[in-house]
Amino acid sequence: EPEVTQTPSHQVTQMGQEVILRCVPISNHLYFYWYRQILGQKVEFLVSFYNNEISEKSEIFDDQFSVERPDGSNFTLKIRSTKLEDSAMYFCASREQLNQPQHFGDGTRLSIL
Amino acid sequence: KDQVFQPSTVASSEGAVVEIFCNHSVSNAYNFFWYLHFPGCAPRLLVKGSKPSQQGRYNMTYERFSSSLLILQVREADAAVYYCAGCNAGNNRKLIWGLGTSLAVNP
Numbered sequence: 722e723p724e725v726t727q728t729p730s731h732q733v734t735q736m737g738q739e740v741i742l743r744c745v746p747i748s749n750h751l752y753f754y755w756y757r758q759i760l761g762q763k764v765e766f767l768v769s770f771y772n773n774e775i776s777e778k779s780e781i782f783d784d785q786f787s788v789e790r791p792d793g794s795n796f797t798l799k800i801r802s803t804k805l806e807d808s809a810m811y812f813c814a815s816r817e818q819l820n821q822p823q824h825f826g827d828g829t830r831l832s833i834l
Numbered sequence: 835k836d837q838v839f840q841p842s843t844v845a846s847s848e849g850a851v852v853e854i855f856c857n858h859s860v861s862n863a864y865n866f867f868w869y870l871h872f873p874g875c876a877p878r879l880l881v882k883g884s885k886p887s888q889q890g891r892y893n894m895t896y897e898r899f900s901s902s903l904l905i906l907q908v909r910e911a912d913a914a915v916y917y918c919a920g921c922n923a924g925n926n927r928k929l930i931w932g933l934g935t936s937l938a939v940n941p
Contacts, residue, residue: 725876754928763838764877764917764931777926812877819927822867825876 723747727813727826734803735834742798742829744813753796754814754823755788757781764812770796800831808833836860838932840918845938846908854935856918857900863920866901867929868894871915880916905937913939 726745734740746753755767768778770788787799810830814823838858846852865884869877881894893904915936919929
């Protein structure tokens with residue numbers, strides 16, 4: 722069964738550094754999402770992406786965050802200057818159509834030191 | 835504010851039926867989703883919908899602002915975190931998640 726893949730599984734970065742989290746959505750999917758889960762807290766929506774542009778973003782998704790789909794395959798989340806509070810699990814999800822469920826990757830654990 | 839509420843822990847015995855309750859205040863919500871999550875793995879969709887539905891051992895009840903997940907014949911391997919999520923009816927159908935319910939299974 723096709724699946725969403727995320728790399729790396731764990732990323733450790735110094736505060737202030739840039740980090741890029743990578744996701745390969747399922748190939749025929751059109752809608753892409755990033756969520757994050759801070760330890761002990763709920764999963765939170767960050768951003769949705771469709772037709773090569775952001776369709777919605779949450780208040781968490783400030784100017785330090787950006788997303789890209791550079792080559793029609795990868796879907797990346799970039800954090801420009803990481804803060805300690807960016808430490809979390811980041812989940813990528815994709816769906817084929819809006820009336821289909823979202824499929825999730827295994828997540829990337831981001832640890833900011 | 836859009837929120838989803840579910841208990842933090844539920845305990846059950848092997849072979850029993852366990853119910854995990856969820857309610858929400860998500861505006862324009864039209865579907866509930868129940869996900870199973872083992873740490874380190876992708877959240878896995880168990881059952882979803884805007885009406886009662888069943889997938890194998892997983893039953894979902896549905897009311898306008900609440901849903902229950904019933905797991906039949908509970909096994910030790912079912913010990914995991916179960917997330918309830920509401921989906922808004924907007925253009926992006928983003929998921930609004932509960933905090934998750936940790937299921938403990940007693941042998």
